[in-house]
Amino acid sequence: MLEARDITFGYGGRPLYEGLSLAVAPGERVALSAPSGFGKTTLCRILAGYERPQAGSVTVDGAPLPRRGRCPVQLIGQHPEHVVDPRLRLGATLAEAGADEDELARLREALGIREAWLARFPHELSGGELQRLCIARALAARPRYLIADEVSTMLDALTQARVWQVLLDEAAARDLGLVLVSHSPALTARLATRVVNLAGE
Numbered sequence: 218m219l220e221a222r223d224i225t226f227g228y229g230g231r232p233l234y235e236g237l238s239l240a241v242a243p244g245e246r247v248a249l250s251a252p253s254g255f256g257k258t259t260l261c262r263i264l265a266g267y268e269r270p271q272a273g274s275v276t277v278d279g280a281p282l283p284r285r286g287r288c289p290v291q292l293i294g295q296h297p298e299h300v301v302d303p304r305l306r307l308g309a310t311l312a313e314a315g316a317d318e319d320e321l322a323r324l325r326e327a328l329g330i331r332e333a334w335l336a337r338f339p340h341e342l343s344g345g346e347l348q349r350l351c352i353a354r355a356l357a358a359r360p361r362y363l364i365a366d367e368v369s370t371m372l373d374a375l376t377q378a379r380v381w382q383v384l385l386d387e388a389a390a391r392d393l394g395l396v397l398v399s400h401s402p403a404l405t406a407r408l409a410t411r412v413v414n415l416a417g418e
């Protein structure tokens with residue numbers, strides 16, 4: 218179980234939330250809903266260990282997220298260009314996740330990642346191409362929980378459908394818990410098994 222307990226977090230000034238709790242079970246697909254600016258992206262970052270809450274805890278099966286090494290909670294965000302090393306060729310970035318060659322080849326095939334992209338640097342790919350690479354990297358890291366924050370906004374409709382099919386298939390095959398944020402009510406309705414309204418409405 219991925220559990221955020223009694224989370225308080227703010228960037229200075231009034232906290233975005235105080236005492237917020239959320240639990241996600243393996244196999245669940247939980248959509249976070251709240252008005253713009255409420256703190257959905259921030260909560261995604263807290264759940265994946267990118268931000269530390271001022272109070273409260275995030276645990277997986279009762280254990281805190283590791284400070285280093287492979288994290289059981291992987292975040293895929295809205296800005297793939299912010300989370301890759303601009304000086305590394307993408308083959309090296311993908312290899313960072315530590316998966317074996319067969320697994321990487323399978324993920325590349327599923328996500329339509331061309332072999333030629335691996336020799337390029339991040340700025341030599343489109344936003345949608347780079348996002349697919351970041352999704353492959355997140356899956357290759359063998360997460361138990363996957364946080365998908367507006368992951369498909371930069372993708373065309375066909376690629377969006379393909380990427381979500383891969384995420385759903387992988388989540389089902391590995392019994393992953395999924396937390397997702399989408400501004401599309403249609404997508405949320407199709408993907409989520411539960412919707413959590415952070416604004417409490």
Ligand SMILES: Nc1ncnc2c1ncn2[C@@H]1O[C@H](COP(=O)(O)OP(=O)(O)OP(=O)(O)O)[C@@H](O)[C@H]1O
Pocket residue numbers: 228233251252253254255256257258259260
């Ligand atoms: N690094 C930061 N420093 C200061 N304030 C920040 C920072 N990041 C986000 N904020 C503020 O915190 C609030 C929550 O931002 P966040 O991106 O988590 O909201 P959101 O619900 O995901 O919004 P949206 O639906 O518009 O993407 C916003 O008011 C934002 O301006």
